[in-house]
Amino acid sequence: MERFAVIGLGRFGSRLAELLSMGGAEVLAVDKERPLVEEVRDRVTLAICMDSTDEEAIRAQGIDKVDAAIVGIGDNFEAAVLTTVILKQLEVPRIIVRATTDVRAAILRRIGADDIVNPENESAERWQSKLAAPGLIDRRELAEGFSQVQIAAPESFVGKTLEQLELRKKYRVNITAIKRQTEETGSKGAKKTRDTFLSVPMPDVVIQSGDVLFIMGADDAIAALPAE
């Protein structure tokens, strides 16, 4: 049975505590503000009002006896740092810490954070990718310089088979899936559309107008794909 400590019950922390609990894990939720602690009390295993920079209190409440601790403190950087140092010294196996800037992220990693989370940054980056390249519906970086993207099928691809397009040979990318909207006529004659996924599509699949192509490859290879 997985056991987690979530320290800092802002929007990120309280949502994470609740989701982990719903997923069946044991969750110790901590905040120094009593109303926030009361707010989550019914949705977690144990809700504790305390200052996470108080090492005595951390030990007394067993906050360190968990598989992973997530520090969701946002603005109060010193509290996030001190909490991380304490958890590291108490040998918590995995410490995930929120950082609000890249400099803070670098510091937190050096003092023991195994993973960094920066919700506002992550959403800003995802939205910049979506907006910057209009045919680009989504982009997920998988590794340095290597991504999976969702793009609207360029017009020049429509009507061709994957084999004819020779994506791997010509563009050095791979299609991992195609999302296609199919129209169905319901029992009362009502038309409704729904998405079908063809994952790892066959070479004889023909690209249709409106298809969304899931493509994986190096970022420069993706950038070289035709826009239309």
Next chain:
Amino acid sequence: MERFAVIGLGRFGSRLAELLSMGGAEVLAVDKERPLVEEVRDRVTLAICMDSTDEEAIRAQGIDKVDAAIVGIGDNFEAAVLTTVILKQLEVPRIIVRATTDVRAAILRRIGADDIVNPENESAERWQSKLAAPGLIDRRELAEGFSQVQIAAPESFVGKTLEQLELRKKYRVNITAIKRQTEETGSKGAKKTRDTFLSVPMPDVVIQSGDVLFIMGADDAIAALPAE
């Protein structure tokens, strides 16, 4: 040349404004707090201190003459609602609005938001997936009940070829890529590891211990994969 309005320069809005600008777009950045406006002035096309619920000011500054507007206001829900209604009436082609709860998201969609962003929620959900299933390194929901996941290759898969595993037939999932750590010996004999991606891997690829498998399929099919 793409042109955007970013209204609300908290951590999300200011980061997005900066990234869009760096990507070459024209960015109008708006906030009612002067220090935040000054803070981004050098990094965007135009930084304007104004109240986004003031329709006169929106028109006067041409905030509505953009390809898309992103409302990054967090706590002040009424301001987010009124700003969205104004932008909708001024026919901004795409309006992306931040919501801090699901109820607010539903309201914003009804009054004209085309897209919703909730950074804290999105990160909390991503981290819950990562933590809840220890073999699960990452999960991205592609559509209702259909995801792409990254999982550590189960021990029972190691040494077998993709063809032998018959994933599509046995488990109704597809492998879209394999991330493998390869060790290289540098010029001075120093060992360093780096990631290699095999995307849309061939049927004769043999799974190695430590491989990360990118798998696409229905959520229940993914949940049925062996843990080891």
